[in-house]
Amino acid sequence: MTNYETVVGLEVHMQINTKSKVFCECSTQFGAEPNANTCVICTSQPGAIPILNKKAVEAIVKTGIALDFNINKQCTFARKQYFYPDIPKNYQITQSEPPLCSDGKLTISVGGKEKVVNITRIHLEEDAGKLVHEIGSRKLDYSLLDLNRASVGLMELVTEPELSSPEEVLGFLTELKDIVEYLDTSKCSMEEGKMRCDVNVSIRPVGQKELGARVEIKNMNSISSIRDAITYEVERQKEVLESNGKLVQETRLWEAEEGVTKSMRSKEEALDYRYFPEPDLVPFDLPDSFIEELRKQIPELPKARKARFIKDYGLSEYDADYLTSTRLVADYYEGALNYSKDKDKKVLAKPLSNWISTELSAKLNAAKVCISESPVSSQNLTKLISLVLNGTISGKIAKTVFEEMYVKSSDPETIVKEKGLSQISDESAITKMCEESIAESPKAVAEFRSGKERAVAAIIGLIMKKSKGQANPQIVNRILLEKLKSIKKSCQR
Ligand code: ADP
Ligand code: MG
Ligand code: ZN
DSSP states (O other), X not given: OOOEEEEEEEEEEEEBOOSBOSSSSOBOOTTOSTTXXXXXXTTTOTTOOOOOOHHHHHHHHHHHHHTTOEEOOEEOEEEEEOOOTTSTTSEEEEEOSSOSEEEEEEEEEETTEEEEEEEEEEEEEEOOOEEEEEETTEEEEEEEEEOTTTTOXXXXXXXXXXXXXXXXXXXXXXXXXXXXXXXXXXXXXXXXXXXXXEEEEEEEETTOOSOOOOEEEEXXXXXXHHHHHHHHHHHHHHHHHHTTOOOOOEEEEEXXXXXXXXXXXXXXXXXXXXXEEOTTSOOEEOOHHHHHHHHHTOOOOHHHHHHHXXXXXXXXXXXXXXXXXXXXXXXXXXXXXXXXXXXXXXXHHHHHHHHIIIIIHHHHHHHTOOGGGOSSOHHHHHHHHHHHHTTSSXXXXXXXXXXXXXXXXXXXXXXXXXXXXOOBOXXXXXXXXXXXXXXXXXXXXXXXXXXXXXXXXXXXXXXXXHTTTOBOHHXXXXXXXXXXXXXXXXXXX
């Protein structure tokens, strides 16, 4: 049997994150009432003239700069003609040659290996509306048209056919999503249809230069179906070749329920889009200053930020990965650190990371609140951790204070003062509690004397209960052990 290798190229459509659509002033808000966000332009009324949204161009140029693209200054538009009811005007306005961005690249790492994936281009186009064939679970015997999505700006990114496994494809999409979300140029949410993919798949015998005939699987909108569709398609193509069949270039659809791809149209049936220049949008050149200004706005990207977190704050790879997973989490973390003096940052770095990835994220996830809206401000979280580090409260009390901070958005110092939660570090008070507890725990003391060191835990528990959890654990430990050892000695004598 011949050995084959998989070749995949992606066309990724990402909705551009702008307040208004690309050729009119309608809102791009997701989840609005059907057709609430429409006007004469995006419903394609005769005579309506598109007006280009500058912010959409900015988003594409920014994305291009972050992915090492050459930015082309010329901006011209064309009409791509096709008839489908989701575009009433019967054409889509799309940027024509050259695209705004050409020859970019993205480094992915899969299975511990790095690989540079070349990206052919990114260009601007408008999204289509949406046909609705069912309401909830009720199938309709007619179709409804929702034009809220019509004319929302899209950036279409096309890769070279260089990806060679489902894992690399997923690695590419995840890395791309991370960067684009950092740039805030698209929300990239596949669930909301803000990121969709056409996946081109072919195979060829290992060692062969020429590419095999490609199958384009249209409109994929979940990571798991992309993986499953590629895996299925590769197997199908192998079977065709192994049984001496011939593969042809065609467009196929992924049928998720059956787990198969089905032919939609072959190359011969491919649409002729009859492109021609869009007469309502005059070609123009982007000024150099416009591009340079955007270059300055590129934030530190996830990989660089992660490396810096490890180097500057002494975090582990795992913690740094979590904290830089989104820009908002990273901003919160650094915002919190910046409330402390430089020399304290390294001490605070790890506990702060723990609080964010456990207590805070659990609360925020449960309430579906974004970290930028956190009721516990980054400054207050730093204050809370500092109270633990300087011994004012114990780690356990800190959790109680945190609960209160989350509900009331209040500051930890006030809560500790008002509720009298400060740690008891007064040695004579602790000595008294230790003596009382020893007297009340004859069984544990006897066990300790017979060599069971672990028996102290029960006595510590009692002391903590007496102090309502406020006794300083280090001092309790020290005094209790001194007392117990002196009992042991006096008995041995
Ligand atoms: P079209 O509009 O016809 O789909 P595009 O140029 O927009 O053409 O996209 C073609 C996509 O197909 C690119 O992502 C490219 O990498 C990919 N591709 C081209 N040839 C092959 C092939 N033989 N196998 C896999 N992918 C391919
Ligand atoms: Mg295509
Ligand atoms: Zn509109």
